[in-house]
Amino acid sequence: MTLREWLAQAEAQLSAGPHQDLAKRDAETLLLHVIGKNKAWLMAHAEDDFAGCSAIRYAGLIERRRKGEPIQYITGECEFYGLTFRVTSDVLIPRPETEHLVEKIIELATPGAINLEEMLEGPQNPGAPSFRRSLPEGWESTNPTPPIRILDVGTGSGAIAIALAIKLPNAILTAIDVSQSALAIARGNATRNNLAEQIRFLHGDLLAPVAGEQFDIIVSNPPYVPEPDRDSLSIEVRDHEPALALFAGIDGLEIYHRLIPAAFTALAPGGSIALEIGYGQQPAIHSLHTEAKFSGIQFTPDLQGIPRVAVARRLQI
Ligand SMILES: C[S@@+](CC[C@H](N)C(=O)[O-])C[C@H]1O[C@@H](n2cnc3c(N)ncnc32)[C@H](O)[C@@H]1O
Known part of the structure; x- marks a missing residue:
């Protein structure tokens, strides 16, 4: 033939x-x-x-x-944020809508750097104010802009952490997952992209492996499908993707209930949380952020107009 x-x-x-x-x-x-x-x-x-x-x-x-079976598990590869990731049935296949979450983090992580650049005199900013001149001699070497500390909770294939490490080369990234087999895939994906040194991968439940540490940004695309929705999922998702990556109790909110207060404690004052959320979860997610004392809670819709990303800040010290 x-x-x-x-x-x-x-x-x-x-x-x-x-x-x-x-x-x-x-x-x-x-x-x-x-x-x-x-x-x-x-x-x-x-x-x-x-x-x-x-x-x-x-x-x-x-x-x-x-x-x-999803085509990505059969070929062992999927595309996310213009990068190729290895995927097996141990990890969720990264979804295009999760790219909104990556974009949001880049937005959150970038303004400080841009503002500082604009304030500094230099060939790109000939008319910039004399901010640099008012700084003591040797300021740059003794006080470089501190790197942004980003934590990715429930990293799966490592898609979010790896995309961020590429886009924000000065960020310090930590990625956690409760699944050892998912972490093995994530580590492999980081190595393939020469990022093994830039991302710290830790095993454990939510923020337990980083107890006592502080972060500037906490990002997560956790499991958020309600258990009763199991039968309405496509065969591809229900029978092939890991249940641990999909389901979160009767209302899909089980992980958020623990994650949101824990993230507040682990964020440095002024730090931000960014979460992917499921269909219809906006009111509950808003309440959980308010209860945890987060401020400025905002939701960004995906291309279908569904509120998909929740962002909030920790203002209190
Ligand atoms: C929806 S998947 C997202 C994977 C990846 N962040 C992405 O967007 O493609 C959720 C991930 O959270 C992990 N997870 C589930 N429960 C967890 C927990 N209690 N602590 C840490 N990770 C958890 C799962 O193993 C899975 O890898």
Whole structure:
């Protein structure tokens, strides 16, 4: 059989599965994955014969997909924030909406640096006020801008922490997960991106591994699906993604109840918390922040207009 014939056969098989609409794309993605070539190569070689171990492997992958396994677990890779992450069924597949959370942290972490730059005289700011001149000799070496301390709780594949480490090279990052197998994947992803030195990965429950430490920003995309919603999830999510990464009690709020007060204690005065939240959770999340004495609670909607990111500040000392 030729590559074209294999592709057509795979598409027909997938059309009988739970994701008919994606059959053509999935058949092609998996074929390119097995042969290790790009689409242009495939178009030029569509009439080549395809047989042997690779063809058997392709048939096996198509069967997994037909049964509803996410394509990212089958290829072992997914894209997030323009980066490629290794994923297995030990970790949640990072979602595009979580990129809003990363954007929010970058926004929170950047204004200080920008303001300071604007205040400093230099080739980029010839007319800037003489702030630098009023500083004592040797100020820069003795008082560099302190690095921002960021904590990612429930890091999974490490997607958030790694994207932040790349975008904020001066930040000090700590990432925690209660799953040892997820942490192994996250560490591997950090190493692949040459960030093993920049991120400290710790095992444990919520903020327990960093008891007594202080942070400037705490970020988390914790499990937030209500247990009763289990049956309404797609087969891909329900039967393949780790339950530990998805469910949080009867109302989906179990983790937030513990995480929000613990984060308040661990934040330095002036520090911020940024959380991803689920559909319909805005009122409860607002109350939990208020009870924990957070200020300036704001919600940012995702592209569907659903409040997706909650940000608040610790003002009190
Ligand atoms: C929804 S996933 C998010 C993963 C990753 N942050 C992302 O956005 O792709 C939630 C993660 O929280 C972890 N987790 C669940 N309960 C936890 C707990 N009590 N303490 C620390 N991590 C926890 C899970 O193992 C999972 O990796």
